[in-house]
Amino acid sequence: MSAGPAEAVDLGPLPGFMFYALRRAQLAVAQDIQRHFAADDIRPVQFAVLVVLHRNPGLRATRVALALGVKRTNFVPLFDGLVARGLVERRPVPDDRRAAALYLTEEGAGMLGRLERLVAQHEARFAARLGLEGRYQLMGLLHRLTESAFDSG
Amino acid sequence: MSAGPAEAVDLGPLPGFMFYALRRAQLAVAQDIQRHFAADDIRPVQFAVLVVLHRNPGLRATRVALALGVKRTNFVPLFDGLVARGLVERRPVPDDRRAAALYLTEEGAGMLGRLERLVAQHEARFAARLGLEGRYQLMGLLHRLTESAFDSG
């Protein structure tokens, strides 16, 4: 430790920019959820894959990747990691011998159940900071920001 | 193109989780600002360095890195890139021959001015989606989320 905090760094307009505040909030929330997932060695995107396969059993790799905003090419090693841990599996598709249908295993379903409880704890922790109405407002505002990215240039 | 959108993928509870909505919104905003910065070949974190040095001329590397949430070790190549482009410079510190004082160059100040106008355009675009009150609410809510990460537990 040094003697003190010295003078605070002046961040100027940065904290008032949405891109900066969003990045800081997203990092804070992501780090918290990663702490919750650490014991199970799962990352948020892997959790998302388990959720999607639970809701859409037999989905193809390309569609899972697209839905989650992951490139098909990067989805391969991500999914391989889950296969190696016995959480998911590829099954042949009778109609199309190029493709594979993706499924949760029983073990994967069990893991998903545990992770969902961890996420619920994590969400509750942050939601408590905002209140019911604050959380509702936040989701609406974030949704509007996300939509705006796909509008006219 | 295939025949149609097939069936929509069911994302289940994902869109209702704050971590997921925050990630999507942050990506949308970051991609927009990166488009604005593309012609100048500047990334958001480089812009942040220019802002901080403009507000705190002569600051040391360690303090800039800490203020922006960048590891000291990763700050070196980041700053080197800006030096190579003549936007910033290191000057010796008389009291401490280990250290360097960091400054914007004139060219860096000019670049900062241009970038600030681009950021203003970007912010206005997204702020228009939320309205004045919506933007104010968003900043408050994000601030509360960011604070919560540093609390007990």
Added chain:
DNA sequence: TATTGTTATACTCTATAACTATA
């Protein structure tokens, strides 16, 4: 020809360990 899945590859971001020269 187009599509599914895949390999190879590269660049950025992030993180840890350890070095140097000073203090």
Added chain:
DNA sequence: TATAGTTATAGAGTATAACAATA
């Protein structure tokens, strides 16, 4: 001993090009 800056390195995240098997 501790600190400022740096080097080396490794792991994720993200991107493009191109291939084999199949449609």
